[in-house]
Amino acid sequence: MTSRTPRDSRLRLVPRQPIAAARRAVSTRAARPAPRPPEGTPPPAELARQARAVLSGAARLAHWADGADAGLRAGRDGALPAAAVERAAGALGLPAAQVRADWDRARLAGLIELHGGLARAGWRLRAWDRDDTAALRGWVALFDAWSLARPAPRGAGPAIVAEVVEAVPQLLSLLHLSAGPVRLPMLLDMLDQRVAELRTERCEVPYGPRQDDPGAEGTVDDAAGASLADLLDWALASLTTVGALVPPQGVEAVDGGREAQLTPLGNWSVWVKLEQICVAAQSPAGNIEQTAAAMLRGCARLTPGPARAEYRAWLAARSVGAAVEELLAVARGEDALLRGLAFEALRAVGAPAEPAVRAAADEPALRPYALLWLVEHEGGDPETAPDVLTREESTWLWVDTAAAVADHGESQLLIRHLDSAVQGSVPRLLEEVRAVGHPRTVQVLVALAAAHPDPALAKAVRRAAFQVHTGGV
Numbered sequence: 400m401t402s403r404t405p406r407d408s409r410l411r412l413v414p415r416q417p418i419a420a421a422r423r424a425v426s427t428r429a430a431r432p433a434p435r436p437p438e439g440t441p442p443p444a445e446l447a448r449q450a451r452a453v454l455s456g457a458a459r460l461a462h463w464a465d466g467a468d469a470g471l472r473a474g475r476d477g478a479l480p481a482a483a484v485e486r487a488a489g490a491l492g493l494p495a496a497q498v499r500a501d502w503d504r505a506r507l508a509g510l511i512e513l514h515g516g517l518a519r520a521g522w523r524l525r526a527w528d529r530d531d532t533a534a535l536r537g538w539v540a541l542f543d544a545w546s547l548a549r550p551a552p553r554g555a556g557p558a559i560v561a562e563v564v565e566a567v568p569q570l571l572s573l574l575h576l577s578a579g580p581v582r583l584p585m586l587l588d589m590l591d592q593r594v595a596e597l598r599t600e601r602c603e604v605p606y607g608p609r610q611d612d613p614g615a616e617g618t619v620d621d622a623a624g625a626s627l628a629d630l631l632d633w634a635l636a637s638l639t640t641v642g643a644l645v646p647p648q649g650v651e652a653v654d655g656g657r658e659a660q661l662t663p664l665g666n667w668s669v670w671v672k673l674e675q676i677c678v679a680a681q682s683p684a685g686n687i688e689q690t691a692a693a694m695l696r697g698c699a700r701l702t703p704g705p706a707r708a709e710y711r712a713w714l715a716a717r718s719v720g721a722a723v724e725e726l727l728a729v730a731r732g733e734d735a736l737l738r739g740l741a742f743e744a745l746r747a748v749g750a751p752a753e754p755a756v757r758a759a760a761d762e763p764a765l766r767p768y769a770l771l772w773l774v775e776h777e778g779g780d781p782e783t784a785p786d787v788l789t790r791e792e793s794t795w796l797w798v799d800t801a802a803a804v805a806d807h808g809e810s811q812l813l814i815r816h817l818d819s820a821v822q823g824s825v826p827r828l829l830e831e832v833r834a835v836g837h838p839r840t841v842q843v844l845v846a847l848a849a850a851h852p853d854p855a856l857a858k859a860v861r862r863a864a865f866q867v868h869t870g871g872v
Contacts, residue, residue, distance in 0.1 A: 436667060436670055437578070437666070437670060440663065440666065440667055440670070441663050441667075443531050443532075443535070444531055445663075446531075446535060446663065446664060446667055447531035447532075447534040447535050449642070449662075449663065449664050450534045450535050450537065450538035450642075450664060451527070451528075451534050453538060453541075453641070453642035453664070454504060454505075454508055454510070454534075454537060454538060454541065456493075456497065456500075456501040456504070457501045457502075457504035457505040457508055457510055458505070458510055458524065458527055459491065459501070460487060460491065460498065460501040460502060460505055461505040461510035461511045461520060461521075461524050462520075462524070463487060463490060463491060464487070464502075464505075464511060464518050464520075465511075465518075465519070465520040465524065471483055471517070471518040472516050472517055472518070473513055473516055473517075473518055474516075475516075477506060477513060478499070478502070478503075479498065479499060479502045484498050484499060484502075487502075503547070504541060507540060507541050507544045507547065508523065508537040508538065508540050508541045509521040509522075509523045509536075509537055509540050509749070509750065510523055510524040510527070510537060511524070512750075512777070512778075514777065521778070522778040523536065523537045525778075538641075538642070538664060538668075539668055539671075540749070540750075541641050541642075542641050542642075542643050542664075542665070542668055544641075545567075545634075545637045545638050545640075545641050545643065546560075546564045546567075546634075546637060548637040548638075548640040548641050549633060549636055549637045549640060551630070551633055552629045552630060552632075552633050555629070555630060555633075559594070559627075559630065560630065562594045562597050562598070563590065563594065563627070563630045563631075563633075563634060564634075565593075565597060566590055566593035566594055566597065567634050567638075568672075569589065569593050570586050570589060570590060570593075570634075571638075571643075571661070571665070571669045572669065572673065573585075573586070573589060574586075574659060574660065574661045574665075574666075574669070575661060575666055575669040575670060575673065579660060580658035580659065580660040581658060581659055581660070582657070582658055583631070583635075583657045583658065583659060586631060586635075586659060587627060587628060587631050590627055590630075590631055591627055594627065635659055638665070642662060642664055642665070643661060643662060643664065643665030643668070644659055644660065644661060644662060644665060645659075645660045645661070645662055672715055687712055687713055687716050688716075689713075690725070691713075691722070691725040691726050691728070691729045691741070691744075692729045692732070692734075692737060694709070694710075694713050694744075695729060695737045695740040695741060695744065696737065697709070698710065698740060698744075699736060699737075699740060699807070703743075706740075706743070707743075707747055710743070710744040710747040711747050713744075714744075714747060714748060719748060719751045719752075720751075722748065723745065723748060723751070723752045723755045724755070726741045726742075726744050726745055726748075727741065727745075727755060727759055727765070729741045730742065730759070730765055730768065731762070731764065731765065734803075734806070735799045735800065735802040735803035735806065735839070736803035736806060736807050738764075738765075738768065738799065738803075739768065739799075739800065739803060742768045742769075742771075742772050745772060746772065746775070746776075749776070750776070753773070753776060756769050756772050756773060756776075757769070757773065760773070763795075764799075766792060767788055767792045767793070767795060767796040767799075768796070770787050770788060770792070771787070771788070774787050790831070791831075791834075791835055794828075794831045794832060794835045795835050795836075795837055797816075797832075798832055798835060798837040798839060798840055798843055799837060799839070800816065801816050801839075801843045801846075801847070802837075802839040802842065802843050804816050805842065805843055805846040805847075814847070814850055814851055814852075825856060825859065825860075826859070829844075829859065829860065829863040832844070832863070833863055833866060833867050840864075840867050841864050841867050844860050844861070844863050844864035844867065845861070845864045847860050848860040848861040848864065
């Protein structure tokens with residue numbers, strides 16, 4: 400006769416994927432069909448070849464740094480020390496200035512990652528030659544950081560530089576929609592209008608003089624004297640440096656006027672970003688304009704691929720720092736499902752989110768999620784990432800994920816969630832769940848007891864819930 404006591408009930412140990420379990424707490428819907436790129440866009444393999452060509456020097460330096468004896472340590476600001484620059488210049492036959500430029504590119508593209516100041520090969524470098532997606536993502540990361548490619552004009556204050564950086568996406572959209580060269584006076588006029596709009600939105604009085612001459616270049620000037628014409632030249636030069644714009648000699652107008660034109664890589668990348676924004680704007684919740692919490696709720700019903708596209712579109716419409724803080728604020732809330740999804744969205748942010756996530760690891764409620772995020776960010780295997788958690792942290796995460804399932808899912812999902820526990824038996828699980836101190840422990844145990852078909856196991860779970868509620872042992 401089979402015993403119905405829970406002490407011998409074994410839990411099948413399976414790969415622990417708490418975020419996936421939380422996502423299964425809600426129903427899914429079919430993914431949208433993938434949009435087709437504009438006619439004339441090169442195939443992905445050709446785009447990846449171009450991306451590798453732009454970053455060839457950075458990849459070469461990254462391979463050298465990865466093979467450096469005893470590791471290569473960067474300075475406090477992430478720059479390559481002078482001694483290492485000399486070693487690299489000698490080994491690769493490059494001038495020191497080129498080594499420094501390639502080092503910066505390698506870091507921005509994710510080919511080199513710094514861990515405690517020690518340089519390591521990023522996952523993109525390991526997949527560089529065989530994975531076209533890795534090459535394209537590395538180039539897009541460099542493209543997104545175009546404003547770091549060249550120093551801003553001398554005399555340009557940080558405020559006007561920030562305004563120009565915020566306005567450049569609109570210029571890139573114009574270049575993409577024009578499908579050809581655009582004269583610089585038109586770009587300068589649009590930049591002038593966009594900067595004025597940004598100041599109006601902040602209710603600021605322009606702090607620089609406006610010139611009445613309609614033919615004058617750069618009608619909005621910085622207080623220190625750098626005109627918008629200078630800043631436009633800087634932006635275009637920086638975008639050319641990262642491979643997003645055709646070099647000037649290739650787009651000179653017949654009458655000698657200057658023009659700007661996107662490269663195939665730049666055109667493709669702008670199209671991808673516009674598609675992401677359009678997809679999010681067309682979603683039922685209008686995610687791009689929503690708060691982080693509302694956006695995550697809207698994405699909860701999506702499969703992982705479309706959800707990541709929504710995350711990226713939402714992030715593209717905000718500054719990175721503000722978006723990361725808003726996502727972490729949601730993670731600190733009471734909804735466990737949103738907590739897990741917030742860290743999924745932070746994966747779409749990537750390296751810029753690392754300092755904030757490391758700081759979040761000091762908060763008990765966020766620590767398990769933050770540690771898993773950091774392991775995956777550093778190139779660890781997602782299947783084995785949970786091994787970095789202590790027994791207590793794994794148990795806390797199990798309860799938190801169970802709370803997400805209980806709040807948003809069906810009873811059968813909660814029963815199956817038992818399979819993801821690290822403990823080997825139900826009594827041991829209940830013992831450690833009682834000790835871990837999760838604020839939702841009682842609700843999770845009550846929901847599990849109500850859902851489980853085994854009367855003996857349900858009774859033991861209810862007893863554990865009562866003991867936690869009353870403070871008993």
